Amino acid sequence: MELRQMKTPRHRKLYEILRKHINDGVYSEGDLLPSENDLCNVYGLTRPTVRQALAALVQDGYISKQQGRGSIVKKMPQGIGILSVSGTTSALKDKNLKTEIIEKPHIIPWPANFMFGLSDLEIESGCIHMTRLRLLDDNPIFYDISFIPAINLPRFTARNFRNRSLFDILRKAYQVEIKGGEQRIKAIMAEKDISGYLKIRPGHPVLHMERKMVTNRPELNVYSSIYCNTKDYSIFGTF
Amino acid sequence: MELRQMKTPRHRKLYEILRKHINDGVYSEGDLLPSENDLCNVYGLTRPTVRQALAALVQDGYISKQQGRGSIVKKMPQGIGILSVSGTTSALKDKNLKTEIIEKPHIIPWPANFMFGLSDLEIESGCIHMTRLRLLDDNPIFYDISFIPAINLPRFTARNFRNRSLFDILRKAYQVEIKGGEQRIKAIMAEKDISGYLKIRPGHPVLHMERKMVTNRPELNVYSSIYCNTKDYSIFGTF
DNA sequence: GAGAAATACTTGTAAATACAAGTATTAAGT
């Protein structure tokens, strides 16, 4: 009986280490990473291997490189298309983001005429449904309706999501990472229920996003229908 | 007097060749590219160099790779965040896209309080300004206000943009390619002039995007303020 | 002290080589 354990490539290991260091604040924004040769010596690797790890960090937006200088830590908003907002008047960093649960996660059958096409496995598995309201400085900004296929996510509905990021929980508790996705955006008039949650008057324009986010787990996609109050904030994104 | 011509790396050359072949239809979707060793022999390169070119093609979405099989051609829509629309009712491919010029390109000083920060060179160079209306099946969808720094773009204002893509002209006539950018999106109420162009009634919600697109030419960024009628169409994007 | 040149250090490009691991084809065995 041959039990083969998934062996991680060395360049991947280094990538994980450096990414963790960046996220943990070992390096601040604008700092230089150790030089490629330093990394070689410290971790006992050769330059191509180190460069492979650094290339992945560039690709994922954690660092940028400059010939002759070094690898510069970016520590950007770091959401692969995950929502990031930018205030129109003041900076955002010292504002506090809260998440209120409107509807706790519970399993339902998928809605008819769902906004995205679903695979057979997704349909069979049923759907974890939850709605949340996200506030910035106590101003409601996002009204977020999420749909997640109930595929191997034990005790998911029992977790506490208040003031916690859905994607953090998926990553840390289930090793699910968002790899990419697609979205449709339009401007609509807020209907009564939405305007109530977002504390704007009915008829005011709101942003409506329908997004499908694919993960490292095949068949496990996260679907969201999001209504945004963009009166004081804009949706910000890079591409 | 030392005149140094920009010498392109070999992996870049191969990247360009393969990308052109893919775009020209030498390979169809799903086809396998020649194996890495074949490419080495044909172009007289070593595998690391070939792999660097292929990695760039993967990164830019032209191919995907599978260990043991080969490099599979994807030939996807290939718009780096460039506007793409998806109809809510019917498919889009057989619809016809037209572009009308509201205001021909002309050089102006940059507006005060411009939506993005500008470099000194950009400010000095002045700004090519134009406004266009884009229609899908004769329905006005985008009202597009563009700002481009007038840096080494000879005879730009004399060109004909009607029913032609701005980015195509930049690429083909000036070798300017969009590499990425950032954008801010909000939902607003259409004011009188906008609603007139988009043929909707004032007060109707429209999408407003402010985008900065960076190119392969340093300091040459394309700025746009775009108003979208999203009544029948959504803005579609992948990430 | 200020500017220019030399120097050290950094990332970029590229070659040659070796083996591991996944896939597809072919050959062998039942």
Add this chain to the structure above:
DNA sequence: ACTTAATACTTGTATTTACAAGTATTTCTC
């Protein structure tokens, strides 16, 4: 005829070596 094993071929990982090119620092010269 079908399954299984061998094999050829593909991409993945990794080392070693060398030089080019850009940046930052130091040293020299005036």
